[in-house]
Every structure is written in structure tokens, then in C-alpha cells.
Amino acid sequence: MINIRLTAIVVASIVLHQALSAGAAEAQPDSGLPVVEANDNRTPAGVLNGGVLLLELRAGKGVWNPRGQGAAPLQIEALGEPTGPLTAPAPLIRVPEGTEIAATISNELPHALRVFGLCDRGGAACPPLEVPARERRDLRFRSGPPGTYHY
Numbered sequence: 001m002i003n004i005r006l007t008a009i010v011v012a013s014i015v016l017h018q019a020l021s022a023g024a025a026e027a028q029p030d031s032g033l034p035v036v037e038a039n040d041n042r043t044p045a046g047v048l049n050g051g052v053l054l055l056e057l058r059a060g061k062g063v064w065n066p067r068g069q070g071a072a073p074l075q076i077e078a079l080g081e082p083t084g085p086l087t088a089p090a091p092l093i094r095v096p097e098g099t100e101i102a103a104t105i106s107n108e109l110p111h112a113l114r115v116f117g118l119c120d121r122g123g124a125a126c127p128p129l130e131v132p133a134r135e136r137r138d139l140r141f142r143s144g145p146p147g148t149y150h151y
Contacts, residue, residue, distance in 0.1 A: 036062035036078045037085040045081055045091035046101075053101045055093065059131070060108040062086040077109060090151070099143045107131040117151035120144065 046055035057079050065073040066088070079090035095101065107113040111133050119126030121144025131137045 031063060031075065033075060034060070034062045034086060036064035036076060036088050039087035039089050039091065041089065041092045043092065044094035046093065046103075048095065048099070051099060053093070053095050053099055055101055055103040056082050056106070057091060057103065058082050058086075058106040058108055059113050060086050064088055082106070093151070095143050097143060097146055100140060101143060102138070102140050104136055104138050105129065105131050106136040107133060109133060115151065117149060121147075121149065 045057070046053045048054075058081070059077060059079055061075060061077050062085075063073045064076045064078070065071060076088070078086040078088050080086035081091055093101070101118075103118060105113070105115055105118075113131040113133075115129040115131065117126070118129060118139060118141065120141045129137055129139060
């Protein structure tokens, strides 16, 4: 069985770059936002059942501290699974080559979300998935040839 890995390393580096260079808001101690946890990319997201990966992701706002304890945490937007924390980088999608992926993306943010890279691979670039504020979108696609892909 050949495995491919779809990862969100680029997404996390973009978030970090924006957070540190564009002046992300420093989180207040009583912000009430959930903590964005570090994702070590060892546990794949979703449930593989009968050759189909059932994947649920949510976008939300949280508090992240990439500079370590003692530094002011940042408010960022991140992805996570519905039953877990928001993570940086985003949840790892790891499946056998050719697996059908049935994904649901929920946007808990107060503005539209644009997701790139969740599509069939091997042809032309796919259009981004638009998810309006406080809505969700479903999509289905097949994993591509072995490799590392970003979303």
C-alpha cells in the first residue's frame, strides 16, 4: 500500500508569518478564546471507513503562543477537527493513494473562509473552496499520486 501525505505546513507558516509580521493582536489573558495547540503531525485526521476518508474540519479563532511561555500569546485563525482543539499546523490528512475523501469544512469565523488544495490532483489547479461566515461546505475528491500536498 502506498501512502500519501497531505499536510498543512504551508498554511501554518503563512499564519505564523502573518501573525508575527502583520501585527496580529496580542491575546488578552481573559480573551475566552480556546488555545491553539501544536500539531506534531503524527496522528492523521478523520476516519477511514471502507476506502473513504470521512474528514471534518472547522475554522476558528484561538490563542497561540509560538514564542514560548512568558511571551504574549497571539490571536490567530486556525483549523481543527470538531472534537479537538484548533491546531498549528492544521490537521494532517494521510491516506492510501486513490482514497476518496469526503470532507466537511465548517467556518466558525465571522468572515468568509477560502480553502485551497482540497481537490483531485494531477491536472489543472483547482479553484478554492469558499465557505461563508458561520456556514459549512461539503466536498468529495480522490487523493492523488504519492507525495506531500498543502491545503
